[in-house]
Amino acid sequence: MTSAELCEQVKDCPGRIIFLVKFGSHLYGTNGPNSDLDIKGVAIPSANAILSQSAFKSYHCDTKKYSNSKNTKDDVDIEIFSVHEFFKLALEGQTVALDMLFANKENYILASDEWTNIVSNTQSFLHSGVSSFASYCKHQANKYGIK
Numbered sequence: 001m002t003s004a005e006l007c008e009q010v011k012d013c014p015g016r017i018i019f020l021v022k023f024g025s026h027l028y029g030t031n032g033p034n035s036d037l038d039i040k041g042v043a044i045p046s047a048n049a050i051l052s053q054s055a056f057k058s059y060h061c062d063t064k065k066y067s068n069s070k071n072t073k074d075d076v077d078i079e080i081f082s083v084h085e086f087f088k089l090a091l092e093g094q095t096v097a098l099d100m101l102f103a104n105k106e107n108y109i110l111a112s113d114e115w116t117n118i119v120s121n122t123q124s125f126l127h128s129g130v131s132s133f134a135s136y137c138k139h140q141a142n143k144y145g146i147k
Helices: 003-010 047-051 083-092 095-101 113-120 131-144
Strands: 015-023 037-045 058-062 076-082 108-111
Touching: 003 015, 003 058, 003 076, 015 076, 015 095, 015 113, 037 083, 037 095, 037 113, 076 083, 083 095
Parallel strands: 037 076
Antiparallel strands: 015 037, 015 108, 058 076
């Protein structure tokens, strides 16, 4: 996907995008020739939306022609979290937020100064109460472990 095509996809996002990263198989290095492209991001809602408490939690768009069809290698799925929703997910220890925080910079598509500041304070999101991540790890081990 070119930069112009990406801009066209996210033009309706109800906030100013501060971060976009390749996600899923592209982030983990397990993508193959038939892998679709997943992109996650973070955006700052408008001041009016924040003050009126109507800020979005997440914004999703994709390139599929039919919503019930399976993704192909040419499809792109984009999910952008509002910054407050991203912080909530990170503090809960949700893997989506932790993967974004610790993503390798070569997977970055866009990283603003605000995002750089967030990443420089990553330690603030890590604490012993992040049970969601531990539960996810246990679930994956049970699912894929030797039985």
